[in-house]
Amino acid sequence: MTDNIFLKIARHEIPANIVFEDDRVVAFKDINPQAPVHILIIPRTEAIPTLNDLKPENKDLVGHMFLVAKKLAAEFGIAEDGYRCVINCNEGAGQSVFQLHMHVLGGRPMGWPPG
Ligand code: AMP
Secondary structure (H helix, E strand, O other): OOOOHHHHHHOOOOOOOEEEEOOOEEEEEOOOOOOOEEEEEEEOOOOOOOHHHOOHHHHHHHHHHHHHHHHHHHHOOOOOOOEEEEOOOOHHHOOOOOOOOEEEEEOOOOOOOOO
């Protein structure tokens, strides 16, 4: 398995504030939160560096990531006011960790367009 810091979190080799995990994903609080609720959801079983690396066989995994985002938004009390799910792809979009991850942000008003 190609390694990265998020896969080490998924394997519990380095600490993180994990809020949900199952056989396919791990969700944990962002270490540098940009909103009162800022959770990252990652695939736990395989290295997928960027959105560009997604394969057709990953479609169930990505659907599952969104269902986990919806569940966590409800649990963290941001579902009704609103929240944002973001995947940054490559440096130009601000990606800094090269394991596919979905940001779930909420708890404050969100501007548009994003910077
Ligand atoms: P991105 O810029 O889209 O690649 O997002 C990477 C995110 O990972 C940033 O929001 C970082 O604050 C966050 N991050 C980096 N290292 C850790 C870590 N060890 N635990 C939790 N979040 C992290």
